[in-house]
Every structure is written in C-alpha cells, then in structure tokens.
Amino acid sequence: MRSYDDPCGIARALNAVGERWALLVVRELAFGPKRFTDLRAGLPGVSDNVLSQRLRELEAVDVVRRHRLGPPSRAHVYELTPHGEG
Template sequence: MRRKGFDQYCGLARALELIGERWALLIIRELLAHPGRYTDLLEELPGIPTNVLSTRLKELEEAGIVERRIAPAPQRGVLYVLTKDGESLEGAVLALALWGNGQLGDYQSEDRVPPSSLALALRATFNREAASELTASWEIRAGRAALHAVVTDGHLTSGTGPAPSEPDLVITVPGDAVPPYREIMRAIKSGEVELSGPPSLLDTFALVFTPPAAQ
C-alpha cells in the first residue's frame, strides 16, 4: 500500500511521496549504474523481498521514473531503465550518498560493497576540470565487480560491467572481495594494482577521479 500523502505543497514532500518508500532509492541507484532485469535487481539487492521489488518497480513506473524496454539481442526479456525524470535524480542520489559516506564508520571485511555504489562514486569524484578535452577509457576489476569509466572529450560515462568497447587500460585490484571506493583509489594511487595497457593512464585516472578540493 502506498504511503499516505503529506498534504503539503512542497517539492521535498512530493519527492518523498514518489521515491521515499523503503528500497526505492536503492533500486534507482542500481538503475543509474546500469539498466537491469528483475533478476539482476534481486541479485544486486540482497534482502529485498520479491513482492517488495515488484511493488516498488510498479510504483516507480507509475510515477514515470522507470520504464520497461525489451532487452537487445543476445539478451532476452525485459529491462528496467530510468526515464529522463529518473536519470535527473542522479545529483540527489550522489549528494545523499556522499553525506551517508560520512556516517558509515570503519569498513569491516564482512561488509558487502554494492558495485553500483562504486560506479556512482566515479561520477561523484570526477574532476571535470582535470578531464577537460581528455578522451580515454578504463575498466576496473575488483573482486567480482567490473566497472568502466569512459571519458570522451571531457565527458564521463560510467557504470557497472565491462567497458562497452576495448578499454585503453584495465586496472585489476588484488583480492577476492569488492573493496570500498576509497580502498580502490588507495591501491591505484600507491600502484598496488595490475595493469593491462599504458601505465601512464593510471596516473591520469588518479588525477581525473580526485575532486579538486582533495588534490
């Protein structure tokens, strides 16, 4: 059952009516990183009941935030994809995630790191000034996760999964578990990674994905 409206003429109240239900923002996080099938979302959101996932997807569709598309060959079935309104939530999701990072506490080895959160971290830390006029692509492999970051004339496209075409540099972070973003960046900046491609692009990656205030 949908939560009762707040009866307020307020943008925040309306946003909460549309995306404030439990799991809704995490579904949006996953779809910001990559369009997904129902089974993909179930896998990437451990703990979500199947009926809740179905309900949230239906609510987000009705709100014009998510839409269904037929998966292109060779895939089969239905993909859930964000609409333009859904994609416009990226800034708000990134802001909430950055605020939440300060509330996480210390990372424990048993903690699960969602690959989608790493893809969004690339967007949150992207230094547009440093990437001006740059064209380069990277694939980052960390545990079972694969991420890609493609910069074309200074514009970033990032997400989960392998790079859409042959990347200029593949960066492999050692270890079996998916580490948090700060650990990936620490390994990259200290050179504790395996490379396939021009080593100079590792320094470029570290520069481009460090916010100006942190340099």
C-alpha cells in the same frame, strides 16, 4: 502509498521514492538498465514481491520504465526515465 501532501520539491520526490527499498532501486538503476534478477542480486534482503511492487509503483510515477531488449536477448530490463534521472 504514503503522500506528504506538500508542494515542496523534496516532499514530491519522497512521494515517488519514499517507500522502503524504492530509493535503493533508483540507486541500482542509476548505474544503467538492469534485469529483475540483477536488481534482486544488488539488493540483498529484498523479497521478490516487494521488489516487484516497488518497480510497479516507480513505473506508475514515471521514474522507471520496463522495456524489452532487442535480439538476440529479448530480455526485459528496467531503467530510469529522464524524470527518474532528474
């Protein structure tokens, strides 16, 4: 992952969401939690591998979290963390 190595707030934000598709993933999650398939549908052109990688990267920097919904669905969803919303 690229790093701008700059203490500026904008540069730090780009360190987290500056990779291709990452900011668009954040945009999709700004509307609320989504399943992987919902994210893929909202991002035409992104491959499953790239979307999975971006979600892992965004989880690693506490922008996105993945959790399981309660019964009856038990599906996993992604949502922005408070840090990600900021």
